[in-house]
Amino acid sequence: xxxxxxxxxxxKQRSACVVVGVYEPRRLSGVAEQLDKVSxxxxxxxxxxxxxxxxxxxxxxxxxxxxxxxxxxxxxxxGKERELDERQYKxxxxxxxxxxxxxxxxxxxxxxxxxxxxxxxxYWKVRQAVEAAQGGLYTFNQLKTRKEEPRRPLRKLVxxxxxxxxxxxxxxxxxxxxxxxxxxxxxxxVANMPPNICTPxxxxxxxxxxxxxxxNLSFNAVTxxxxxxxxxxxxxxxGRGSENESVLSLLHYQGAAKEQAPIVxxxxxxxxxxxxxSIKPAANMDEMKYDMGGAAAVLGAMQxxxxxxxxxxxxxxxxxxENMPDGRxxxxxxxxxxxxxxxxxxxxxDAEGRLVLxxxxxxxxxxxxxxxxxIATLTGAxxxxxxxxxxxxxxxxxxxxxxxxxxSEQSGDRAWRLPLWDEYQDALDSPFADMAxxxxxxxxxxxxxxxxxRFTKKYHWAHLDIAxxxxxxxxxxxxxxxxxxxxxQFIINRTASGEQD
Ligand code: BES
Ligand code: MN
Ligand code: ZN
Numbered sequence: 001x002x003x004x005x006x007x008x009x010x011x012k013q014r015s016a017c018v019v020v021g022v023y024e025p026r027r028l029s030g031v032a033e034q035l036d037k038v039s040x041x042x043x044x045x046x047x048x049x050x051x052x053x054x055x056x057x058x059x060x061x062x063x064x065x066x067x068x069x070x071x072x073x074x075x076x077x078x079g080k081e082r083e084l085d086e087r088q089y090k091x092x093x094x095x096x097x098x099x100x101x102x103x104x105x106x107x108x109x110x111x112x113x114x115x116x117x118x119x120x121x122x123y124w125k126v127r128q129a130v131e132a133a134q135g136g137l138y139t140f141n142q143l144k145t146r147k148e149e150p151r152r153p154l155r156k157l158v159x160x161x162x163x164x165x166x167x168x169x170x171x172x173x174x175x176x177x178x179x180x181x182x183x184x185x186x187x188x189x190v191a192n193m194p195p196n197i198c199t200p201x202x203x204x205x206x207x208x209x210x211x212x213x214x215x216n217l218s219f220n221a222v223t224x225x226x227x228x229x230x231x232x233x234x235x236x237x238x239g240r241g242s243e244n245e246s247v248l249s250l251l252h253y254q255g256a257a258k259e260q261a262p263i264v265x266x267x268x269x270x271x272x273x274x275x276x277x278s279i280k281p282a283a284n285m286d287e288m289k290y291d292m293g294g295a296a297a298v299l300g301a302m303q304x305x306x307x308x309x310x311x312x313x314x315x316x317x318x319x320x321x322e323n324m325p326d327g328r329x330x331x332x333x334x335x336x337x338x339x340x341x342x343x344x345x346x347x348x349x350d351a352e353g354r355l356v357l358x359x360x361x362x363x364x365x366x367x368x369x370x371x372x373x374x375i376a377t378l379t380g381a382x383x384x385x386x387x388x389x390x391x392x393x394x395x396x397x398x399x400x401x402x403x404x405x406x407x408s409e410q411s412g413d414r415a416w417r418l419p420l421w422d423e424y425q426d427a428l429d430s431p432f433a434d435m436a437x438x439x440x441x442x443x444x445x446x447x448x449x450x451x452x453x454r455f456t457k458k459y460h461w462a463h464l465d466i467a468x469x470x471x472x473x474x475x476x477x478x479x480x481x482x483x484x485x486x487x488x489q490f491i492i493n494r495t496a497s498g499e500q501d
Contacts, residue, residue: 001137002156003130003178005170007163010111011038015158017061017072017105019096021115022047023081024054031111031160035073039066043075055079056088059099072105078115086128086412089117093129094136100154101137107156113170114162122166123173126159128412130177131184131485133157138185140192140478179307180411180488184481186210187300191471191479195272195289200239200247200320203269203295207249207318210299214306216255222248222363232359234338235321238352241276241329242322248360251302251316255309261370262313263494265302265487266360268353268376269295269320276323276349277331290479291353293470294375295320301487308488310495315367319360323352335433339363340455345433353378354451355437361455371400371460373490374452375483381444383468390416391469391483394449395462404462404490413485415464418446425450 010018010031021029026047028036036043042065046052052060058077065073076096078084093112100108113125120128141147161170190198190206204221211219224245227236239246249269252262270291274280280288295318302316330336334346336355339362344355353376364372382392393408393415395401401417408415427439427447435454439447449463469482 001133001154003159003174005126005159005161005167005174007161007167010035011068013109014069015107015109016070017074017100017108018068018070019074019076019108019110019112021078021112022052022054022075024056024077024079026052026054027081029078029115031114032075035065035068039068042066052077057092057095059095061099061103070109074099074108076112081116084115084117086117086120089115089125090128090132090412093132097133097136097154101150104152106152106154107158108154109158109160111160113159122161123169126161126170126173127177129159130174131181134178134181135184135481138188140189143194175308176492179304180485182307183300183304183484183488186303187296187484188479188481190299191290191293191296195322198271198289198292199244200269200271200322201244203271203292203318203320204247204249206299207251210303210306211251216253216309217302217306218252220250222250227359230339230363231337232339232363234336234344234355235319235359237330237334237336238276238323238355239321241324241326244271244322246321248363249318249320251318253302253305253314253316255305255311256313260313262315262367263491264315264317264364264367264369264372265298266317266357266364266372266374267295267298267319268292268357268374268378269318270353270356271320271322273323273350273352274325276329276352277325278348278350279325280350284473287471287473290471291377292320293377293466293479296479297375297466297470297482297484297487300481300484301491304484304488305491308492310491312491312495314491315364315369317360317364319356321356323349338455342435342454343433345430345436347436347438351438351448354448357452358455361452365458369459371462372456373404373462373464373487375464375466375487377467377470378465379445379448379467382465385418385445386416386468388468388472390414391486392445392465393417393462394420394446394465396420396453396456397460397462400460400462403493404464404486407489407493408486411485411489413483413489415483415486420446420449420453
């Protein structure tokens with residue numbers, strides 16, 4: 001879909017549809033009032049008759065409103081004026097797009113970007129609207145033989161902003177919103193792809209494809225043979241039970257001088273996690289195709305960064321692997337030597353993500369990174385702790401943690417910090433190796449991060465556990481595209497120009 005911004009008055013628009021807000025109870029917003037005046041009280045009449053209460057998300061589509069040039073007017077309920085918050089705003093936008101898409105308007109001028117949302121400016125409102133609009137239209141029907149497409153889908157959406165002064169920033173909001181949305185969409189596509197198609201090799205191919213699409217993006221891969229030469233025996237052990245070879249894919253984005261130290265994003269890319277020999281229960285096991293959600297998010301963020309041509313160096317490391325039970329599979333009791341030289345006793349082969357990640361975290365030392373953030377569907381315990389609303393954030397470096405938290409706050413892609421105190425480290429003690437690969441039932445999310453922290457001593461590091469946020473289960477099963485908005489915002493904030501100038 002195409003987006004643009006302008007600053008005009010609602011009655012002067014010549015469009016298929018003008019979208020304006022109505023508050024509860026039956027109160028016209030400022031722009032709706034303007035339309036009302038020109039139309040000789042047409043809208044206020046409707047409200048008086050009780051056609052629209054103004055409850056959040058209510059829609060009323062009008063045709064041929066007197067003296068209005070546009071073919072349609074869509075009245076959108078926005079709830080009580082003072083209570084309009086971020087969540088409601090996004091829901092209203094999504095619903096509006098849905099309605100426009102179903103009712104035959106191929107273009108529209110939307111005045112909802114002028115609504116007052118507590119604590120948020122025009123940049124935020126326009127950007128969120130773009131993301132919500134694009135996100136709401138996402139479908140994954142590549143594997144269906146019969147595809148349902150809307151007959152007359154919305155093609156063009158114009159956001160109106162109160163003053164011309166706000167146009168440049170709003171245009172930037174559109175560019176950022178579109179890049180994030182595009183990143184989320186590739187993230188969702190790759191994550192939704194079934195595990196018989198989406199293998200570690202497939203992840204590598206998608207990375208390579210991305211690199212051919214952008215000039216300053218390049219690709220290379222580390223094969224199993226190279227991993228063996230490097231001593232990445234933890235990573236290799238996890239993939240041994242699978243017919244699909246492990247591949248560590250690397251995407252290098254160069255937007256700044258070569259000498260500038262890169263940010264490295266590491267994604268857990270378990271294209272399927274059956275649990276290995278410590279096999280998982282059967283219920284919902286299909287959802288373990290999403291165990292590459294971290295890798296998909298890194299791919300999405302790299303796309304967004306490349307799309308925006310941000311002046312920074314970023315490396316995406318996508319740790320592709322499959323965890324299966326087999327005669328060659330690694331076992332509970334095995335002691336593995338990691339690339340760092342530290343040894344690990346395997347207590348459960350289902351705690352595989354940290355084994356793949358620990359060697360990847362050692363591997364990326366060679367880039368002498370400014371900071372490393374890993375993103376992983378690492379622990380079921382994270383869902384117990386935070387549910388599906390926030391990703392878990394853990395970091396041994398406070399400034400980096402705060403940067404990620406403010407990026408999450410700005411982007412609306414929530415994260416919540418959990419502690420990483422030394423006391424938790426003891427849970428990983430092993431009688432047979434330097435450490436065990438798990439730390440018992442308590443604080444499983446934190447002890448998993450403690451494990452990773454032992455491989456991140458050479459740089460500033462943060463860890464995002466996205467087990468609860470990467471996908472939705474149930475009737476609306478599907479990848480969410482998170483935390484692409486958070487990661488992209490984090491990188492945007494890191495660039496000299498900042499996000500809003
Ligand atoms: N990929 C899973 C974590 C997971 C499970 C994410 C369910 C989302 C939903 C991970 O590899 C895993 O199996 N973790 C184990 C660790 C345990 C064996 C210490 C877990 O969380 O149960
Ligand atoms: Mn597992
Ligand atoms: Zn896993």
